[in-house]
Amino acid sequence: MPTSTTSFPSTAGPLVFITGASSGIGQALAARFARAGYRLALVARRTDEMHAWARTQGFDAARCQVYGADVADIDSIVAAGQATLASQGVPDVVIANAGISIGMDTADRADIDVMARTFATNNTGLAATFHPFVSAMTARGSGALVGIGSVAAIRGLPGHGAYCASKAAVVAYCESLRGELRGSGVSVVTVLPGYVDTPLTRQNRYSMPFLLSAEVFADRAFDAIRAGTSYRVIPWQMGVVAKLLRLLPNPLYDRVLAGRPRKHRQGERTSGT
16 A cells, blocks of 8 residues: 655665565665666675675675675664664664574474574564664665565464464554654565575475466566555465465364475475565
8 A cells, every 4th residue: 555655865866775685585686776877785694695696796896895794683684784774874764674484393392492583583583574674764864665475474374384474573563663764754665475486485285376476476566666655465466365265264274284394394405575
């Protein structure tokens, strides 16, 4: 639902800060913003891969800087944000994209640790990503904080308890933050991807309707962010499907999901976003 158009300053080119930028959605978003003339502050644990990608794109240090950080480590991601402020200035867009998606079984003790790690990355890590920039953006009176959720936030899926719960928390957190920043000039945008074709999602052992390429997703997400849209499911068809599932009575929903393959658990194969 559109709110207001976000105004970004053009001096020296606007700056976007993206976590989880070494592959998949994060890398596609980095490429899309670069095509639009943005300078890049890219955060990933795999910095060698990130530097190699930047070189293939022909980006020099004036155009792109890479910061090594683990968003699950609060001090690590906060330090990356502070380094960006010192080196490149206040970003115009901050995209908290880094996340993990691992199946879980509550009966397995080790999977409770998986849930804790999922929340540390997908939720606390998201808030810690935004933290260094909130005061500076508010003082400037412009910018966008973007939380990458998932359509899985809308209704729980068997075997996906940690992921669905964490992404539902992303939606609620961003909604709370949006209310806090109302009138500041800083927009909060929540983007919920459906199924996006990346090397990691190709591991999934269930059907993925309305599958998008990472590049198409990035184009649509870029448009939503530039428009200051508060909440957007991409593609919209997955939003309709999820909302319809939300309306199903619990007994019917449980029957619809009966027998659906579950997400790979730790020790099988894992995926990140």
